[in-house]
Amino acid sequence: MADCGLYDYQEEVVQRALQRENIIIWLPTGGGKTRAAVYVVKRHLETTPEAKVAVLVNKVHLVDQHYSKEFNPHLGRDYKVESVSGDSDEKDFFGRVVKDSDLVICTAQILENALINTEDDKHVELTDFTLLVIDECHHTHKEGVYNTIMHRYVEKKLKGERNLPQVLGLTASPGTGKAKNLEGAVKHVLQICANLDSAIVSAETHASELKKKVPRPKKRFDIVDKRPKDPFGDHLKWMMELIHDFMALGTASQLREVGTQEYEADVVLLEQRGVFEGNRILAQCALHLRRYNDALLINDTVRMVDAFRDLESFYNSKSASAIDGTDFFLQGLFEENQTELKSLSGNALYENPKMAKLQSTLLEQFGPKDTSKGILFCKTRKSTNCLNDWVLNNQALQRSGIKAAILTGAGNGINYMTQNEQKETIQKFRRGTLNLLIATSVAEEGLDIPECNLVVRYGLLTNEIAQQQASGRARATDSVYSVVAQAGGREVRRERTNELLEELTGRAIRQVQQMGEREFRKKITDIQTEDVLASRLKDQLKVKKQSRYRAAEIQLVCRSCFKAVACGSDIKLIDNTHYVNVNPGFERHYKAGGKVHLDRHFENWEPGRVISCATCSKEWGMEMKYKEVALLPNLAIKNFAMETPGGRVLGKKWKDIQFTIEDFNFTQYCEDKFPGLLSE
Secondary structure, eight states: OOOOOHHHHHHHHHHHHHHHHOOEOOOOSSSSSHHHHHHHHHHHHHSSTTOOOOEESSSHHHHHIIIIIIIHHHHHTTEEEEOOOOOSGGGGGGGHHHOOOOOEEEEHHHHHHHHHHHHHTTOOOGGGOOOOEEETTTGTTTTTTHHHHHHHHHHHHHHTOOOOOEEEEEOOOOOTTTOHHHHHHHHHHHHHHHHOEEEEOOOTTHHHHHHHHSSOOOOEEEEEOOOOOHHHHHHHHHHHHHHHHHHHHSSSGGSSSTHHHHHOOOOOHHHHHHHTTTTTHHHHHHHHHHHHHHHHHHHHHSSSSHHHHHHHHHHHHHHHOOHHHHHHHHHHHHHHHHHHHHHHHHHHGOHHHHHHHHHHHHHHHTTTTTOOOEEEEEEHHHHHHHHHHHHTOHHHHHHTTTEEEEOOOBBBTTTBBBBHHHHHHHHHHHHHHEEEEOOGGGTTTTOOOOOOOOEEEEOOOOOHHHHHHTTTTOOOOOEEEEEEETTTOOHHHHHHHHHHHHHHHHHHHHHHHHOOHHHHHHHHHHHHHHHHHHHHHHHHHHHHHHSOOOGOEEEEEEEOOEEEEEEGGGGGTTTHHHHHHHHGGGGEEEEEEEEOOOOOOOOSSEEEEEEETTOOOOEEEEEETTTEEEEEEOOOOGGGGETTTTTTEOOSSSSSSBBBOOOHHHHHHHHHHHHGGGGG
């Protein structure tokens, strides 16, 4: 395998995998984990009778990346390599694809769907595979799809099933699982090992070669003083005080400092309390206070004008939906202060000093004739848009030759990128058409992005795993990893804490590696046994919870205006995914807006229009056209409250509900909708 030769440290970490042991390869970003996996897969295919390999990834764009950059170039000549993701037709025949292939690269969700599907062309068993490669395997925890798959694996193993596939996990850091001491970190690493039924291996003998191959960037803190005066932010806080007074419930004293994440958490709970109590003043004021708090956070992160525009956009969308005095007060408060806020947001004297520091940091690295490449990491999609607009309209940055673009996660909605847009942006960055990516965490792990001279972390509070992943993107010679933050701010403290947690992770892994084989296996088996028992108990409690009430006893009320609009028995479940209202009378309760556009096609359905409450304009979900015949309202339960015999309850997801929902019967629906159709 001359074209896929390994460094000595890679040879070292794959040895136990070549002996058919389940292992997790722990190498830093840029250390060549995927190339090591390709080598293991090739040797496995060469030496295993009727070998069948699945490479699982946790993000759609990684399917094509691993296929085109690694596995197909090195294995495609001798073996049948297939890639399957949510936007490919092959997903509908996944069982057949697996049968006809030697190696399948897919998202973990595709495999999970196939494991529970009973149709022959779609169904697979874990035992159909001889090797599972799990990329970014530190995500194998809690309710994640990796863990769902591996939970099935562990259950089969504990029952004594023999022909289970070998497991190969890949990670740059398993993290500490929020533990702050060695004992807790060791427990977390053991949990990850138990979830993957694997030992964790790293480069020991050839650690110096690894260090040379993956040099650490020069890290620096670009610190700015706090802005001396902030009249725009002060005005927002004054308006928030007026809303506190309007609520007249003494709630302000219960809320923490405005302009913080803690305050946001408090007003989220306040809104829930308002819904529970049927107190619309409390619920609506809390929603609006959250938007003002968002504006303060934006003001602290990017420009004042970005904060103003975000708030203005929110109130423009609300202008036609006022239904009572609370709405008129909140809308009127903004409109009365709109001109003043706009004026204050345009005063350059009081602009966010972090922007000037960010500008100087970028200008140090980029020049008109320079070949530098950089990634600017920020927290939200909203921030990426604001920073991109700033770069495009900043003359100094434009003269320096910066060609920037946004890179965020794929999804549905105006703030998401499509998968094709993601792919095109990364290709332009590789070619040099772009030299600065303004990215959310999507670019932190997994993506095959060219070596960067500069990585900037801007306004971020993340864990040690994200920090290590981001740092690993600065792989060019003499690269710089910059943290732009306010003096004494939480970002600097978090960054310092993450450095300590990174070290703690290493110590925990070494302690686990130094355990005797018998001790390690006993600990792993004990954790697995406890997890299986806990899962079974959880499933029993879930069934009990979801059968607490009869569907006919439940009323769904709009979360904004509290109007009762549906009965629980009106809701049916399609394809174990979509919760739709089949009552034709429901139409009078909602109005339809613009068409929903999704970046993929589905087998039995297509999206229709956005739907919202006819009374207060609260968005509820969207129409879906099922089998080209049925036009059904597809509802998100988070937009409703449920009246139950035990009182009003809320649910973030449909799995939180306390009544059983029947499956949608298409034949019955057609008969009810078009009487006599079946007898024609």
